[in-house]
Every structure is written in C-alpha cells, then in structure tokens.
Amino acid sequence: MSSTETPRGPVDSSRIPRYAGPATFARLPRLDEVGGRADVAVVGVPFDSGVSYRPGARFGGNAIREASRLLRPYNPAQDASPFALAQVADGGDIAVNPFHINEAVETIEEAADQLLSTGARLMTLGGDHTIALPLLRSVAKKHGPVALLHFDAHLDTWDTYFGAAYTHGTPFRRAVEEGILDTSALSHVGTRGPLYGKQDLDDDAKMGFGIVTSADVMRRGVDEIADQLRQRIGDRPLYISIDIDCLDPAHAPGTGTPEAGGMTSRELLEILRGLASCNLVSADVVEVAPAYDHAEITSVAASHAAYELTTIMTRQIAAAREENEGK
Numbered sequence: 001m002s003s004t005e006t007p008r009g010p011v012d013s014s015r016i017p018r019y020a021g022p023a024t025f026a027r028l029p030r031l032d033e034v035g036g037r038a039d040v041a042v043v044g045v046p047f048d049s050g051v052s053y054r055p056g057a058r059f060g061g062n063a064i065r066e067a068s069r070l071l072r073p074y075n076p077a078q079d080a081s082p083f084a085l086a087q088v089a090d091g092g093d094i095a096v097n098p099f100h101i102n103e104a105v106e107t108i109e110e111a112a113d114q115l116l117s118t119g120a121r122l123m124t125l126g127g128d129h130t131i132a133l134p135l136l137r138s139v140a141k142k143h144g145p146v147a148l149l150h151f152d153a154h155l156d157t158w159d160t161y162f163g164a165a166y167t168h169g170t171p172f173r174r175a176v177e178e179g180i181l182d183t184s185a186l187s188h189v190g191t192r193g194p195l196y197g198k199q200d201l202d203d204d205a206k207m208g209f210g211i212v213t214s215a216d217v218m219r220r221g222v223d224e225i226a227d228q229l230r231q232r233i234g235d236r237p238l239y240i241s242i243d244i245d246c247l248d249p250a251h252a253p254g255t256g257t258p259e260a261g262g263m264t265s266r267e268l269l270e271i272l273r274g275l276a277s278c279n280l281v282s283a284d285v286v287e288v289a290p291a292y293d294h295a296e297i298t299s300v301a302a303s304h305a306a307y308e309l310t311t312i313m314t315r316q317i318a319a320a321r322e323e324n325e326g327k
C-alpha cells in the first residue's frame with residue numbers, strides 16, 4: 001500500500017450490527033477484496049491431525065473469527081488504530097489434507113511462501129501447533145533464522161510421538177534441527193505442568209531455549225518479564241507463536257491439552273504490549289478447540305491476542321513507511 005491509499009478497514013459496526021454477515025477477522029475485508037495485497041494477512045489453518053489428546057483445533061480459526069466481531073478499531077493499550085495504519089485483510093483458510101500430515105505441512109509452507117512473497121506479514125490462526133513448523137520454514141526463507149517467542153504450557157520440543165516427526169508436540173525441535181531459528185533468542189513463556197522426564201528440560205536447554213514459567217510471570221510480574229524478553233530478542237526478526245493453552249484453563253478451557261496453573265489473559269496481553277518495539281515479522285495463535293469452550297472464553301482471548309499482535313505489526317509497518325517517505 002502506498003501512502004496515498006487509505007487502508008480499507010472493518011465493516012462499520014454502528015451501521016451494520018456486528019453480529020450480522022459472515023465472519024472475517026475483526027470484520028475486515030477479505031484479501032481478494034483488496035486486490036490480493038495486504039500488509040498483514042490473517043489466515044486460518046484448519047488442521048488438527050497432529051494432536052496427542054483432544055482433537056478439534058481445526059475449528060479454531062473460524063471460532064476466533066466469530067469471537068473477533070467484537071474487536072473495535074482503536075487499541076488504547078497501544079494508542080493505535082491498527083486497521084488504519086496499514087492494510088489488514090482476511091486471507092481465508094489454507095485448505096490442507098487432514099489424512100496426511102507430511103503433505104499438509106508442505107501445503108502450509110507453500111501457501112505461506114505465496115502470501116509472504118506479496119510482502120504481507122502473516123497472522124495465522126490455527127489449527128494445532130504442528131502448523132508452526134511450516135510457517136517458520138517459510139518465514140526463515142525470507143528473513144533468515146528468526147528469534148522465537150513461544151507462549152505455551154508445553155515445550156513442544158519433544159522428539160517424536162509414535163514415531164511421527166511432525167506433531168503438535170515437536171515443531172520447535174524440528175525447527176532447531178533445520179537451522180531456521182536463531183538459537184541465541186529462543187524463549188518459552190507460560191511453561192508448566194508435568195513432563196515425561198527431567199531430560200525434556202535438559203534437551204530443551206541444549207537447543208538454546210530459555211524458560212519463563214507461568215509461576216515466574218506471577219512472581220516477577222509482566223513488566224520485568226517483557227523487559228527480559230525484549231533484551232533477549234533485541235532487533236532480530238521475531239516470530240511469536242501463541243499456543244492458547246499458555247493460559248490457565250479458567251481463561252482458555254477450549255483447548256486440547258489443558259494444564260492447571262496458567263497465566264491469565266491479562267498477563268498474556270500485557271506481555272505482548274510490552275513487546276511493541278520488537279521487529280515482529282509474523283505470528284500465530286493456535287490450539288483453540290471450540291468444542292471444549294464455554295461462552296467463547298477461549299476464542300475471545302485468542303482474538304484479543306491476535307489483535308495485539310496485529311497492532312504491533314501495523315505500527316511497525318506504518319513507522320517504516322514514514323521513515324522511507326522522510327528520506
């Protein structure tokens with residue numbers, strides 16, 4: 001988008017009630033309605049064949065879209081109107097083979113390559129956590145190895161499940177093995193719960209991950225945690241992956257592998273806001289499984305997380321555009 005074009009924003013909810021019409025993320029236009037080009041493309045990946053417990057995250061993207069009808073155009077927490085700063089559009093779903101994980105992983109990577117080649121950043125709505133691997137592959141082709149901030153109850157650096165390399169518990173081990181992550185800037189946030197053994201932690205540390213547990217967030221507070229994460233990330237290209245089970249089941253019951261003792265949605269949103277100066281190149285929100293949700297608690301939390309991430313991206317896009325035009 002050039003500076004002369006005004007982004008096409010969401011449907012005006014004072015004219016068309018927010019519950020009317022088909023749901024796109026935040027009631028934004030579809031990507032094809034803005035000529036196939038957007039600064040940020042919100043895209044769904046309805047895939048959950050990689051789960052180890054409850055299925056259902058294939059319905060997560062559309063549940064988040066439905067819950068996002070209530071998002072308003074001005075974000076006071078970041079003093080920004082994200083959808084006016086840059087063109088954000090809903091790119092629909094990447095349709096993948098539910099019966100063949102390896103093929104699905106390839107399809108996701110190809111679709112992400114295509115979207116990134118248009119200049120868009122990706123705000124992906126899962127789907128289970130398997131999808132982070134092809135998304136990271138694609139992002140790394142464009143930016144080189146990226147810093148990773150991974151919000152999750154789980155490490156997701158396990159090796160294989162039933163001999164399968166691509167599952168929702170293994171994407172980040174594969175990513176480290178493939179050299180697509182910048183191993184000097186890898187962090188898990190919200191980690192908790194029983195593991196298979198102490199070795200899980202040793203393996204994870206060897207890969208380069210730092211861990212901020214959900215108890216650390218509670219004890220040390222969101223500002224200190226955000227400062228620490230910002231320092232670790234620096235100005236590296238950053239990918240943020242949010243498994244909604246980073247939140248306590250009270251804040252996100254609608255997920256496949258819930259663990260007690262998690263962060264609140266307020267803590268998650270505040271940490272994200274504290275990262276507004278980071279160079280966020282793409283992000284995902286995964287593992288929303290609406291069948292176990294109540295009153296859209298989980299999908300509302302996920303829609304707000306995606307809104308904060310989108311705000312960070314659009315602020316950076318607008319700042320970069322201004323700087324370019326000043327030259």
Ligand SMILES: N=C(N)NCCCC(=O)O
Pocket residue numbers: 052053129154156168169243245257287
């Ligand atoms: N929810 C995600 N992504 N991973 C959980 C894997 C935990 C397990 O099955 O042991």
Ligand SMILES: [Zn+2]
Pocket residue numbers: 152153154243245246257287
């Ligand atoms: Zn998880």
Ligand SMILES: [Zn+2]
Pocket residue numbers: 129152154156168243287
């Ligand atoms: Zn996960």
